[in-house]
Amino acid sequence: MKIALAQMKMSMDRAENLNRAVQKIQIAGMQGADLVLFPEVMLTPFFAQYPAAMLSGMGIAPEAFAITEEDDAMEALSAAAKEAAVYVSPNIYIKEEDGACYDRSYLLAPDGRICGHADMVHIFSAENFWEKDYYTPSKDGFKVFDTPFGRIGIVICFDRHIPEAIRSVALQGANIVLIPAANLTGEPLDVFEAEIRAAAYQNNVYIAMCNRVGEEDALSFAGQSVIVGPDGTIMAKASGEEELLCAELDISEAFRSRAIRPYIGFVSPNAEVYHMAGESESLVAPSMDRLFHAMCEYDKGDAPRIQHFTKVWTYAKLIGHGEGLDVNTQNILEAAAILHDIGIHKAEKGFSSSAGSLQEKLGPGEALKVMTDLGFDRSIIARVCYLIGHHHTYTDISGIDYQILVEADFLVNILEDSLSSEEAENAYKTIFQTATGKKLFRDLYPEEGPYDPKKK
Template sequence: MARIAVLQHAMAPDIAVNLETAQRMMDGAAAGGASLVVFPEVQLSPFFPVRKGGDASAYAMRRDDAAMDALSSLARESGLVTVANIYFEDDDGTRYDASPVFDADGRLLGISKMVHIAQFEKFWEQDYYAPGSGFDVYDTAAGRLGIVICYDRHFPESYRACALQGAEIIATPTCNLAGEPLDLFAWEIRTLAFQNSVYAALANRCGVEGDTAYGGHSVIAGPDGALLAQAGPQPEILLADYDLDHRRQVADTYGWTRNLNPWLKPGFSRP
């Protein structure tokens, strides 16, 4: 038995202040017995895609950025597998909504990039982000961990792509507004968890930025679709136990990935 922590919080305009929040919440998660923590989307800045055609260059960071080193150190010092989320700039200057994943010893295992990019009111993300090219799964001290970022979760193939790679847990950093159908989103995560026999953790931001309120109500669901924990609208360290042996038993019982027709799997063609 181990424990997931979703770190729901509001973001300040200052990266250093947000890193202080990250440290405080990771310390709380470690004290609560967590093995894995998941942060909300773009955790080190305000949610700048709320503005169409803006300039968020001040928040873009590369692999060698001091903030990346700080997140690595926090993961190592707390002993927590850490799913962060930042405005990431690749070596060629292309920018992404991306989740650096750190193992419990602070090693950067990889940087997963959001694949589907939204473009509508309050979510002008195509003005800021390029699309990633696939869904990643990592072997971590907390289990085999898949990453599906925000808008990607609305495409069920994203969770299935991780499950077909052997994911046991799928982390979803997100940004949901206070006025969105948060109960529906909770059911969405529960359904994705059930259909793929995985633990699922959706981490939302909260608080008010300008005239926009973010909804909180982060969710942790079990592989049988059970709602294991749900946050309210305020900052919260949301904790839930997970059991990878139980997950395997659920997966063996339902066989969703085992019985899936091969031509529905990525890389196969219909006969």
């Protein structure tokens, strides 16, 4: 996906700020962006630089800068998102019916609807940032939102300085974290950048932080918006001027990094500690090494069988990572790949046959015993048993884990069963669906050089 950060200077004129924001959305859409992120309180000057008592003494109520969700400005932003066919995340000072005001970010869908909102959780207060005078803490905690590009978490400005904030949305499965910000030139921007890079690395997420820019009375906003990858590297960084900062994000990279470096899989996801609005994902990977060795013990002395499931597991693992599977689905896939032929010995012993239909009938019961002994979660066991019970059935394939298991098994069986080049090509055309699986097939069996089953 392509993300665009609309680093903007705000004026005292709300209508002008809104019109310029709409223009930014239009430009981002024309440049092929899928999502546009705005800075903190994008429709107004940074009013929190003044104590509320000071403004009240001038006859200005603290809520004077706020709008309601029904305001024409929200309608205009939604219409712009729809016209440009992009997701938009504006940050706005919002007033609710009960009079409470929030520092709120929305996620608007490409059809113009509101996917949801997230409010600032931890309210800061210090000179130039009298935010406790204006903002009410979030009632709901940190939230994530599902999109076709991945799960998006929103962490507003100061909240990012609390490590549990980004960890919270990561525990809820976020692949991308959006941060609307208002950082000043006099603040330690190098430390802020290091903070974001470390958080992205530790939580296996992309982080996009969009800052304000320009002079507002005594304040000078720094710009220097930044996009960081899940490995902690800076992918794009803005200047200190107005700018539309863009970057292409490979969401599967977030999944891959979490599989390789699952730090947060060992966190105890306490909802109170992490202020989570939703449930945490199951992120602790079962030990595939233990399962592999258990299966080796089960097939002890049968080198061809052990080599077969080792190869299927390797291909399944590679395809799963290439397709960006979430942690839970990847675990299911790998377990099924290791165990997929576990019914073969029972079939040969009881029926003198290794027919696929017999393996499908006899395998799940054997897999259940092995996985239960190793302490696998029941939900994982159930899906693995289903896959084992269907892995020779090539119609009505349901689920990416099922699809990849079949592809991985075929990659190995084409050579082991000495299929003809015509049979191999037919399998490619009728079975293979994933981009990674197709690439592996062509690496093994190039189209320009016909596959020879007799060539060793």
